[in-house]
Amino acid sequence: MKIIEKIDDMIRLRSQLAEPVGFVPTMGYFHEGHLSLVRQARAENPLVAVSIFVNPTQFGPQEDFSSYPRDPQRDLDLLEKEQVDIVFMPPVAEMYPPQFNSRVEVTKATERLEGASRPGHFRGVTTVCAKLFNIVQPTRVYFGQKDAQQAIVIKKMVLDLNMNLEIVTLPTVREPDGLAMSSRNTYLNPQERQAALVLYQALTLAQQLWSQGEKNAQTIRQQMTEVIQKQPLAKIDYVSIADAETLDELDTVKPPALVSLAVKIGSTRLIDNVVLE
């Protein structure tokens, strides 16, 4: 497994490789969600590259960039076991030198949900992904459905800017009790970890109501909200039922609809979603 920190070295290495490259961009601190993407990339491509980069430009000034969990040695050991070929882990100053002045921005789909709650977040995500795609020149890039809006926004960037690669979105990996795996789950104390189940409970309720024939989106949102509000440690940021492509909020559920939510458990902000098919 080659470990590369310099952009020039990564570009040079890639120029020597003719085979398709499957690429998994990450911020590290791996869990089974990340590893599911790596395994799929391994199964579908002769070469697999993974990036580990905690991207400062996608964090707001009051967010957790400096405290975001990091354990590069453990991450590298895990990637070695998955037979990854290349790990790209640039320092921040390598990706953003002082004279860095460019931004990539997708409009519209970035204005709602996570974009509305976290101004500038998606500009940071699209800018770093555009850089990573230029550097790694992947054939297929793997994202998790856990960050549904991110996958939608990246697909739009790839389409609009004619990037010659395929985006693959894979299902959310959950803990046995339903909590979506996330590096940020490590922030939760035992009481909060229990309370965090309310996200999955609300999403399961939405699925139940939908399968029982409920089509009124506001009724579903309301019932989800009531479940979450019963949990004293939870504070709702948003509960959304939106068109799975445009992210327009729905009055009447029309599949595929993205049911997504952001809830603070104590001081930890968690997101999760399901799709009503």
Ligand code: AMP
């Ligand atoms: P991150 O390191 O949080 O930037 O995540 C890197 C990639 O892993 C993104 O495409 C995420 O959507 C994906 N991911 C994170 N959590 C999960 C999960 N629980 N299941 C599947 N994919 C995930």
